[in-house]
Amino acid sequence: MRSFPKPRIVLSACLNLKPVRYNGQEVRDEFVLKLLPYCEVLEVCPEVAIGLGVPRDKVIVYKKGDSFGLSQPSTGLELTERMNAFSEEFIKSLPEVDGFLLKSKSPSCGVSNTKVYKDEKGEEFYSKGKGLFALKIIKSFELLPVEDEGRLKDAELRSNFLTRLFAIASLRQEFKNISRVSQLMDFHQRNKYLLMSYSQKKLKELGRLVAQAKAETLKETLQLYRKLFLQALVKKPSKGQHANTILHIFGHLSRHFNQKEKNHFLKLVEDYKSGKIERRTLIEFLRAYSYRFEKDYLTSQTYLYPYPEDLN
Numbered sequence: 001m002r003s004f005p006k007p008r009i010v011l012s013a014c015l016n017l018k019p020v021r022y023n024g025q026e027v028r029d030e031f032v033l034k035l036l037p038y039c040e041v042l043e044v045c046p047e048v049a050i051g052l053g054v055p056r057d058k059v060i061v062y063k064k065g066d067s068f069g070l071s072q073p074s075t076g077l078e079l080t081e082r083m084n085a086f087s088e089e090f091i092k093s094l095p096e097v098d099g100f101l102l103k104s105k106s107p108s109c110g111v112s113n114t115k116v117y118k119d120e121k122g123e124e125f126y127s128k129g130k131g132l133f134a135l136k137i138i139k140s141f142e143l144l145p146v147e148d149e150g151r152l153k154d155a156e157l158r159s160n161f162l163t164r165l166f167a168i169a170s171l172r173q174e175f176k177n178i179s180r181v182s183q184l185m186d187f188h189q190r191n192k193y194l195l196m197s198y199s200q201k202k203l204k205e206l207g208r209l210v211a212q213a214k215a216e217t218l219k220e221t222l223q224l225y226r227k228l229f230l231q232a233l234v235k236k237p238s239k240g241q242h243a244n245t246i247l248h249i250f251g252h253l254s255r256h257f258n259q260k261e262k263n264h265f266l267k268l269v270e271d272y273k274s275g276k277i278e279r280r281t282l283i284e285f286l287r288a289y290s291y292r293f294e295k296d297y298l299t300s301q302t303y304l305y306p307y308p309e310d311l312n
């Protein structure tokens with residue numbers, strides 16, 4: 001069984017049970033409560049950081065020319081520059097982090113479902129969008145997972161967020177101690193099927209990089225590996241990509257099964273693709289038989305153990 005690193009995440013302070021919302025309250029989210037003990041948390045409340053008190057009048061996002069602005073309609077305060085300046089300073093001050101978990105719908109932190117208005121008085125609705133702080137974060141950390149607790153109610157998005165978060169945290173922590181090419185090979189091998197599920201193309205690129213790695217240029221290789229690894233995980237895998245990965249893993253086990261058993265497994269994969277069963281059923285099957293047939297190569301795969309079980 002895999003031991004997990006502690007991802008370092010930036011969290012909206014109100015999700016960390018701090019009563020900093022405009023109405024003086026905090027947010028209680030069951031998934032966030034479950035996740036936090038597994039993480040190293042850096043919390044932030046951008047609205048408090050720019051000097052708005054608690055409680056405070058509501059602020060809004062509005063369409064400002066080609067971009068977006070922030071204002072407080074009740075006081076007529078224009079807050080765009082303050083928020084942008086804070087966001088830039090905050091980003092510069094951060095250590096290496098693995099991801100962001102922000103508050104949905106917020107004019108500052110929202111990654112989704114933030115109400116955007118046509119004007120700074122908030123008189124006319126324009127569309128749903130993102131908060132001003134979140135926009136800066138997404139732009140500056142395009143290779144890291146940035147989500148809000150609202151989007152993470154969806155099981156697939158949650159699984160994808162956790163998979164990336166723990167994969168990136170392992171990369172950050174393990175790479176600090178890599179001093180030999182063989183250690184990089186070992187890391188790559190354990191992540192082979194995880195990478196395959198996200199991008200066959202990037203898996204090949206990374207495989208070539210590792211095969212050509214040399215002790216004298218290991219530092220540069222690690223830097224390039226990190227970049228390609230993060231790029232590989234940007235796009236959420238489709239069901240087809242998962243099914244393909246699962247079949248590759250099954251290929252290591254299939255000689256132990258008779259034809260009827262193989263047909264049954266293939267039928268389960270089709271059932272997964274058509275939405276009749278969950279991916280988890282197939283993963284449990286592969287885990288169990290990897291142990292049964294003592295396939296250490298498989299039991300060490302991060303694809304089969306992407307994050308702690310309790311977070312499922």
Ligand code: SF4
Pocket residue numbers: 012013014015020021022044045046047048103106108109110
């Ligand atoms: S959503 Fe962001 S700005 Fe609003 S209270 Fe929470 S942390 Fe502060």
